[in-house]
Amino acid sequence: MSNNLLKGKTGIIFGALDEKSIAWKTALKCHEEGARIVLTNAPVALRMGEINKLSEACGNAPVIGADVTNMDDLKNLFEKSMEHFGGKIDFVLHSIGMSLNVRKGKHYTEMNYEWNQKTNDISATSLHKVLRTAWDMDALNEWASVVALTYIAAQRVFPDYNEMADAKSLLESITRMFGYYYGVKNKVRVNTISQSPTRTTAGSGVKGFDGFINYAEKMSPLGNASGEDCANYIVTMFSDLTRMVTMQNLFHDGGFSFTGVTQAVIEQMEK
Numbered sequence: 050m051s052n053n054l055l056k057g058k059t060g061i062i063f064g065a066l067d068e069k070s071i072a073w074k075t076a077l078k079c080h081e082e083g084a085r086i087v088l089t090n091a092p093v094a095l096r097m098g099e100i101n102k103l104s105e106a107c108g109n110a111p112v113i114g115a116d117v118t119n120m121d122d123l124k125n126l127f128e129k130s131m132e133h134f135g136g137k138i139d140f141v142l143h144s145i146g147m148s149l150n151v152r153k154g155k156h157y158t159e160m161n162y163e164w165n166q167k168t169n170d171i172s173a174t175s176l177h178k179v180l181r182t183a184w185d186m187d188a189l190n191e192w193a194s195v196v197a198l199t200y201i202a203a204q205r206v207f208p209d210y211n212e213m214a215d216a217k218s219l220l221e222s223i224t225r226m227f228g229y230y231y232g233v234k235n236k237v238r239v240n241t242i243s244q245s246p247t248r249t250t251a252g253s254g255v256k257g258f259d260g261f262i263n264y265a266e267k268m269s270p271l272g273n274a275s276g277e278d279c280a281n282y283i284v285t286m287f288s289d290l291t292r293m294v295t296m297q298n299l300f301h302d303g304g305f306s307f308t309g310v311t312q313a314v315i316e317q318m319e320k
């Protein structure tokens with residue numbers, strides 16, 4: 050059911066790889082809520098062709114390839130998007146994460162630093178690059194809303210999350226820093242949403258993911274938040290109902306972040 054929360058708004062959605070992606074679900078919700086959107090992903094991800102299905106479901110939304118670490122690609126993306134919309138942009142979803150050390154099975158204490166730089170570039174500095182491109186091109190409307198996705202390993206240790214914990218800390222810091230400057234300059238707001246473990250391609254890449262997601266489920270009074278729940282929350286952050294929220298890390302995790310222990314976990318420990 051649509052509430053037309055994004056009627057008349059325009060946005061760019063990064064990171065829809067397949068139907069499980071949080072970005073995929075968010076794109077569908079944004080379309081349902083009346084927004085016009087442009088879809089983007091790394092050229093290598095677009096070659097899989099899945100995104101064309103999403104484009105069709107979103108009123109033939111244009112698909113524009115961009116490696117999020119490449120400033121020329123980002124400039125081209127914003128230029129073409131503004132041309133398509135005939136004006137500036139109201140929201141951006143940064144739903145991107147990739148760890149080379151995790152992918153290649155390197156332990157945190159034996160990190161390969163070249164891979165680590167690439168991980169930080171793709172997963173964190175890329176948010177700076179997106180915001181900087183928009184800033185330089187004056188591409189965002191006043192009260193525009195930028196959301197990036199993060200995980201609580203930025204605040205607390207989850208060993209198998211590896212170097213992504215550091216990348217997410219950096220991502221959250223860029224959110225605060227750029228959020229400050231963009232707020233002052235143009236009333237643009239920037240926030241991260243810290244999501245429950247979710248079965249997606251990126252999520253399932255974390256070692257011991259099954260244990261991870263089951264533990265979080267037991268440790269959350271409401272249970273884990275699904276990808277659909279996350280998409281709904283992102284829509285509210287893009288809407289005018291949350292205009293004064295900026296520079297925040299917003300936990301969307303069924304209460305996990307503030308729970309010390311639950312009865313379910315105690316019972317498990319007593320076995």
Ligand SMILES: NC(=O)c1ccc[n+]([C@@H]2O[C@H](COP(=O)([O-])OP(=O)(O)OC[C@H]3O[C@@H](n4cnc5c(N)ncnc54)[C@H](O)[C@@H]3O)[C@@H](O)[C@H]2O)c1
Binds near residue numbers: 069117145171250
């Ligand atoms: N799944 C979870 O458990 C979980 C929990 C909290 C936060 N998150 C975060 O949510 C976001 C989305 O991940 P997801 O779980 O939907 O997985 P996903 O694998 O569907 O999405 C990750 C996306 O990043 C894109 N990407 C990778 N390198 C890129 C590059 N160089 N340029 C452009 N795009 C690139 C991929 O193509 C893919 O579309 C990530 O930031 C992830 O860390 C996920």
